[in-house]
Amino acid sequence: MDKSKLDVIWTVHVEVRLSTKSRRRVDIIQGLVRDFITQNYDPITLPSILNGWEGDPTLASSVERIAISESPCPLKLLRLKEVSLEIHAYQPHETDAVEEYANGTPGRGGEENVLAASVCELPCKAWEGLWDGLIYADNIKLKLLDYIHATFVLSDADVDFNLVTWNRVVLLHGPPGTGKTSLCRALAQKLSIRLSHRYSQSRLLEINSHSLFSRWFSESGKLVQRLFSNIMEMVEDEDCFVVVLIDEVESLTAARAGAMAGTEPSDGLRVVNALLTQLDKLRYQKNVLVMSTSNLAKAIDSAFVDRADIIQYVDLPPREAIYEILRSSLCEFIKKGILQETTVPTLDRALYIESSNRNHSSASGTILPYSPENLASTLLALADKCRELPQAQQLSGRALRRLPVLALARYIGIGVSTSSTTSNLNNSRFQTNIRLWLEAMEKVLDDRAADHKKLL
């Protein structure tokens, strides 16, 4: 075996969420967490949530959650001697820490006050768990983290920008509802945790693209400039990491092709030019990342696309992602008492069950009895059914998160107490069983396919 491979030490990131009342020094907590893992977890499983630390009084009073998160290592089980633990302790901000950014246009007989952006302090409670809940094919999430890591390595080495260039711009494009905006927010949250040793503050600034078009002809370019000079002020604080999110970037950058064809007013052109100029200024700042999303990549100005270091297509969820999206919805219902207590197998477990069923050629499409094994098979079969829908009817992540709601509304009947539902919403808590819910979701999928046939 290649000796160098045996000597590899993998970085493993450990995220420690501190409670809001924790006043302990972060380095003390980090030390205690390291000791706890070293004494209790060898090998460690990637990813996993750790238990048992509540026995330590300091950890119990300061910590809410300890998670082993990513590692560049493709293995899921690692011996401690093979890893270097990077422990990130963080205290999320409260949910409502969002400020709106007004961007007035003076000198027109009054101010045109547009809400050009919103700013959120990170990490924040609202986006806890968002990263883990997003599931993509092709390791998109790790690719993005690797890109950020690479830019930090090069920035730290003070690489000459005239010789090697990057723009700190990422473009995610793909069909609607595939989690592009969510991924940008989740990445910003993740970076605020990962980079907390470098930056004492992190912020996400979400640009409201549509608001940047002024009703006053010729003012739009100035609105962009004014917004970016605010951003520039923010990033001048070198202790603050700023993620700028430009959603639906095509609405800002579609103008130039039209202008060349003579169909676009020059105001749109000014917006594109202003945006490109401002992006070129931002790229010299180490503490900024620009994330952009689009449903219409073809409409984006090629000069903008050319500035993106990563252009990532985000597709409709594959089978595995569908399983996880539906599983996480069902688990939430169980947690909130809407579904009776049931174990819904994780994706890995479900795939394992599937392959052993295949090996024993006993896979069955029947739903009963409801063991976790049958539950896994049924949920995988439902995921297959989603993928088998005609192209135009395929479900986005957004539509999948809605599927359990439609199932409840259309087929479970909240207002009617049946033998399978213990009560209705009018008088007390509603609860049903998972079998009914799965059957109902299947019916909603059948409806969707039938609707499509009617359209043809």
Ligand SMILES: Nc1ncnc2c1ncn2[C@@H]1O[C@H](COP(=O)(O)OP(=O)(O)OP(=O)(O)O)[C@@H](O)[C@H]1O
């Ligand atoms: N791959 C996925 N895994 C898990 N959840 C997903 C996935 N894709 C979408 N979702 C869920 O769908 C919802 C919509 O996602 P989001 O708004 O981020 O999509 P989008 O691609 O930005 O949509 P649009 O292009 O229409 O603005 C969110 O609740 C998100 O959690």
